[in-house]
Amino acid sequence: MVIALHGTYGEDGAVQGLLEVMGLPYTGSGVAASAICMDKAISKRLFADGGLPTPPWRELRIDDPAHAPDHIDGLSFPLFIKPLANGSSVGVSRANDADGLKQALAAAAEVSPRVLAEQAITGRELTLTILDGEALPLIEIRPKEGFYDYRNKYTKGCTEYLIPPPGLDEAVARRVGEIGVAAYHALGCHGLARVDFMLDADDAPWLLEANTIPGLTELSLAPQSAAAAGIPFDELAERILASAWSRA
Ligand SMILES: Nc1ncnc2c1ncn2[C@@H]1O[C@H](COP(=O)(O)OP(=O)(O)O)[C@@H](O)[C@H]1O
Ligand SMILES: [Mg+2]
Numbered sequence: 001m002v003i004a005l006h007g008t009y010g011e012d013g014a015v016q017g018l019l020e021v022m023g024l025p026y027t028g029s030g031v032a033a034s035a036i037c038m039d040k041a042i043s044k045r046l047f048a049d050g051g052l053p054t055p056p057w058r059e060l061r062i063d064d065p066a067h068a069p070d071h072i073d074g075l076s077f078p079l080f081i082k083p084l085a086n087g088s089s090v091g092v093s094r095a096n097d098a099d100g101l102k103q104a105l106a107a108a109a110e111v112s113p114r115v116l117a118e119q120a121i122t123g124r125e126l127t128l129t130i131l132d133g134e135a136l137p138l139i140e141i142r143p144k145e146g147f148y149d150y151r152n153k154y155t156k157g158c159t160e161y162l163i164p165p166p167g168l169d170e171a172v173a174r175r176v177g178e179i180g181v182a183a184y185h186a187l188g189c190h191g192l193a194r195v196d197f198m199l200d201a202d203d204a205p206w207l208l209e210a211n212t213i214p215g216l217t218e219l220s221l222a223p224q225s226a227a228a229a230g231i232p233f234d235e236l237a238e239r240i241l242a243s244a245w246s247r248a
Contacts, residue, residue, distance in 0.1 A: 083112035121198035129225035140165035191243030
């Protein structure tokens with residue numbers, strides 16, 4: 001089966017488990033990796049366990065007043081507040097101060113009672129496509145305004161995508177590739193995946209999250225990255241299919 005689904009049930013291990021029980025091979029990551037990548041906090045714990053750089057964070061439970069928002073001690077503004085499980089930047093916002101934090105927590109809580117407060121990294125945003133454990137060319141994501149939120153992700157013209165990231169030091173690009181591939185393995189990913197990064201002012205890379213079902217439309221990032229590596233779309237599709245058999 002080719003899984004082309006996003007979010008709950010499709011991307012979080014549920015459909016993967018169903019296919020597993022039915023004995024049908026399927027594309028992409030297995031049950032555990034799919035569930036882990038859907039949970040940003042568990043992903044970050046695995047990054048940290050593996051010695052991989054991810055911005056400092058706290059996990060909050062909005063429905064437990066004993067927990068939030070005092071639980072951000074040790075972090076300083078600006079922060080990113082996000083629901084633990086979701087995607088497409090839904091419920092994600094940047095908080096610059098205590099007032100902003102209140103608003104950001106309320107927005108995230110609409111999506112999930114479990115929320116992540118993460119130190120903001122100010123700098124360039126990069127995404128690394130990984131196919132069968134191999135890093136493909138990096139893409140820089142440059143929203144014209146603000147961060148890569150829902151609007152900037154899905155409105156044409158709001159964000160520039162640059163392959164390769166202009167002027168990026170080769171050693172930095174190599175390091176991002178190594179960290180990304182290590183993250184892919186730490187999370188147990190399979191087949192195609194995409195790992196999101198921020199670079200800080202010193203060009204040090206920080207892992208944000210991994211996506212186990214990257215978009216595959218004409219405008220999506222993974223196919224562009226594959227094309228830059230000389231892998232046309234039909235070959236990418238074949239390799240994704242082959243990954244289903246290699247696990248089965
Ligand atoms: N710690 C952070 N520092 C700076 N920007 C961030 C941080 N966390 C998230 N962002 C911004 O928010 C966007 C969405 O966050 P992300 O963790 O990738 O969640 P999603 O699963 O919704 O894509 C990122 O692409 C980035 O632009
Ligand atoms: Mg993301």
